[in-house]
Amino acid sequence: MPKSQHLPRRKGASPVKPGSRRHSTPVIHAFDYKNNMPVAIKIIRNKKRFYQQALVEVRILEATKNADPAHNIVRLYEYFVFRNHLCLVFELLGKNLFECAKRNKFRGFPTPIVQSITSQMLSCLTSR
Numbered sequence: 001m002p003k004s005q006h007l008p009r010r011k012g013a014s015p016v017k018p019g020s021r022r023h024s025t026p027v028i029h030a031f032d033y034k035n036n037m038p039v040a041i042k043i044i045r046n047k048k049r050f051y052q053q054a055l056v057e058v059r060i061l062e063a064t065k066n067a068d069p070a071h072n073i074v075r076l077y078e079y080f081v082f083r084n085h086l087c088l089v090f091e092l093l094g095k096n097l098f099e100c101a102k103r104n105k106f107r108g109f110p111t112p113i114v115q116s117i118t119s120q121m122l123s124c125l126t127s128r
Contacts, residue, residue: 044086072124
């Protein structure tokens with residue numbers, strides 16, 4: 001269970017444009033001054049079912065982090081509770097898959113891109 005804490009070392013956080021509030025979780029860009037790097041903080045709604053689901057996500061990401069030395073899956077750096085919201089701190093990446101699909105007018109992705117994404121996922125899941 002994560003400890004409650006505040007965000008003093010993540011000053012200067014700026015909101016990232018989230019998708020639909022019904023279907024997505026807010027994510028903010030922040031700067032981690034302790035580790036001197038930009039991060040993305042995913043803020044989980046303060047509802048039991050979302051909290052439980054996020055804890056499952058944490059367990060999966062922790063397991064993949066240890067099994068994925070090639071960094072094919074996003075890195076979860078830490079998690080904590082802030083004002084009764086579970087917050088997950090990730091490495092800051094580029095656009096997410098939904099934003100890429102939207103930019104492509106939801107026409108789907110070319111086969112080489114799908115193959116690359118699939119290869120990275122399978123590589124992470126099969127490495128030990």
